[in-house]
Amino acid sequence: MHRPTPRPLAIAIVAGLLQLPAQAALYAVDPGPYPPAPASGFPAWYQDSHGRTLDLCLTKAVSSRVAGAPGAPAYMCTLLPTPGVFDDTQPIVFPTNFPDEAFWFTADAAIVDAARGINLSFGTAIEAAFAAEEPKAGDQVSFARVRIRVDVPVAGTYTVTHPYGVEVFDVPAGGRRAINMTRDIGIAGAGDFSGALKGDVGPFLRSVNGPYTEGNERFIGDPNLDEPVTGSPFNTNFVRIEGPNGIDLRTTVFSVSGKLSEVNRPTPLIPQRSTYSRHTENGNLRAQQDVFVMAPPAPATVTLSSQTPALALGEANGTGSWYAQSVLNPALPLTLQVTADNSLAIATSTPTTTPMPLTDLVVISRAEYSLGSGQLTLVASSSDETSPPALTARTGNGTLIGNLSGNGAVKALTTGLSPIPPATVQVSSSNGGSDSEPVVLVP
Template sequence: MPSKLTPAVSLLTLIAAIHGSAQAALFAVDQGQYSPQNGNFAQWYQDTHGRTLDLCLGKALSSRVPSTPGVPSYMCTLAVAAGVFDDNQPTVFPTNFPDEAFWFLADAAIPAAGATTLNLKYTAALEAAFGGGDPAPNDQISFARIRIRMDAVPGVYTITHPYGVEVFTVDPPTPNGNGNGNGGANGTKAINMTRDIGIGSPGNFTGALSGDLGPFLRSVNGPYTETDPTTGMASQYIGDPNLTEQVTGSPFNTNYVRVQGPNGLDVRTDVFGITGRLSTVVRPTPNIVQRATYSRKTGGQGNSGVQAQEDVFSLAPPPPGTAQFIDTDNSTVAMTEANGTGSWYGQSTANPTLPASLQITADNHLAIAQSTPTTVPHGLSDLVSIDTANYSLSSGQLTLVASTSDAAAASSLTATGSSGGAIGTLSGDGATKTLTTGISPIPPAKVTVTSANGGSDTEEVVIVP
């Protein structure tokens, strides 16, 4: 179970967050009103695959793994602590309430692997806790956590997990005995990373939406239905934390933890213990339009002599979910999804009349019966690419070369600096346009080129002699 937040962990988290490699894929959080029965936390979070998980506080037991004396096989991971939370008594906030609880928790482990590495512990969690440690009113916080702990000999390690890739360098001990080599007798780990994102002011639970977590991993064997003996209510769970099972749901299709390192080390596990209780709240289907662009060029067939296409990218629940859009010819275009990650793409051959807006719809009712379709309007724009952004120190000249995906129509491209100040207009007869202009004495750190048809690109300026 993840340990509660401490000031030391907070500092490590701040440093580690700078190097995060995953992409957030949580979609929404309960905005309240919050109930004392839930510890005044947000009731639910929803991921981009459409699954909504309640804060898991119940005492339903696994029907697959029997309880043992003193160790009940709860479907929710409950932080039992003397003087804080007694699971033999009713859960009452704040007098008998867990100091840690989870909307989602995934644990994995890799045991000893020869002399190179051993005892890897991996945690991905969407956690409820308290800023001061113990349960207290007006002190509720939430965060998305990625934690990796492992003993290791010196070398470079690449750890691939469901939500990203982390690279660690373990240094050899120095002559005075310092260093981050093999874990010592005090229990420290050579690799010890905790990245908590979302901790903000108490009672504000939106920060975790930007964490390195989601969509929620779920057992390939679930969902499981169990009844809470204290309430008589049945709930569904995306996994059983008393088991280790294969999972699905990684946004990168990496439903495993893999360690690659020195001496040919390459080990992995694809089984996890999963905690998560499905909510019964009715939520719309997540639908995040990532891009809606068009391109066209002369030489196409037909009366117009123009070859055109419209491209739409959207993040929405994977099949059996569906996605589609209405193009500028008012035709319905089915979108496709290839690998269960929820990344959808669709293309039309319509030739747009600008300005234009497309209607993109996602529907997930076949997977989650209570979900409702979501239609998102999104403006259609060309695609702009900066090919060159150089500043010469000797001449004081900034040179820009950029292109637009609209090669069949006159579309002006204008440049602005990182401070927002105008630089000038690029010129040229075709899709590629250029600008050379004097800027002195300080060049912009970045430059943005924007098309009259809505597209834009930003690049850092390369400084040359």
């Protein structure tokens, strides 16, 4: 699934309209320095947002569950021999005998239905490679890959749902590899391996039967087996294809590789939103604080630790999305403290506490520009109805437009702007909240 590609650094997208996932889910990469051996200038590890840290998988440990064939050991890592470049029967030495492709993580799946004319291969990876394709010092790159290749019977619209997103393909004609998509994100090189963090691969899929131990090494899966997995950020731990004439096929088994690192890492914690609202109802003050974060799913715990007693956040579906609501009336300015602890799942994981400034929630309900009059009209509101803050408008590039006015939480501004309208506007509150919206153009 990972070889061959004529140019492994190219982004090849054929016959597709892509719908990217809402978020990336790798959390951190080994900051270096990167020694020349054994990792040969690559980062030792990547960590995902569920807290699992994987080393670059170069061990020759073999599976105790699947017997290898002569000349084809059942390696626990995805080691790909290449004549003249890498001989897996010899010691791994950089650069004279080193894989031109190596992996921190791989997950592959397939759907074959000869009767319906479908042959699908899906592969995803966090990959180590070289800009000039063969091992060379200074040429090291890494990237997050999603690859989908499908033989389809007829033209039409096909939708492929996978653990890291949904892809929609408009296929002009059926045939072999009528769908052929490779998306590689990362590839910075020159000692910068952070690009893969921005990809759409992660958290790492892992076998529901793992982790597996071979000798003194532990692995999230056995790539010699096809097994159910967990870890999808969207709870889509499957590959599914839907298409013309009622095509609807799926698989829930993957072959997965990844070597668990022994490095001790803190619990991942990614702030998403911390906002408050308050209003008066029947003469009584009603206040609430809403806190959203990403962190490892249960059995991890996440608490709003800055209030007494600490308030536990809840996590609904195993994807790592956490939320809590506090009914305390905040005294502003206020910075919340949120603590995540994943030590029940990963004993070496240490708790993480992150500050989250509490702000109001600003919503732009109208952003309209009249081409005839050159007037921009804005209407926006703050979630603080009892002590309405000042609201200030700027263009998308930061140019000041002016202050919105009004006696309550809803404020407005009408002003002339020329010679052209702004593409977007941002309204910011003196209590920290903000909202950005595209400007609607009217006659």
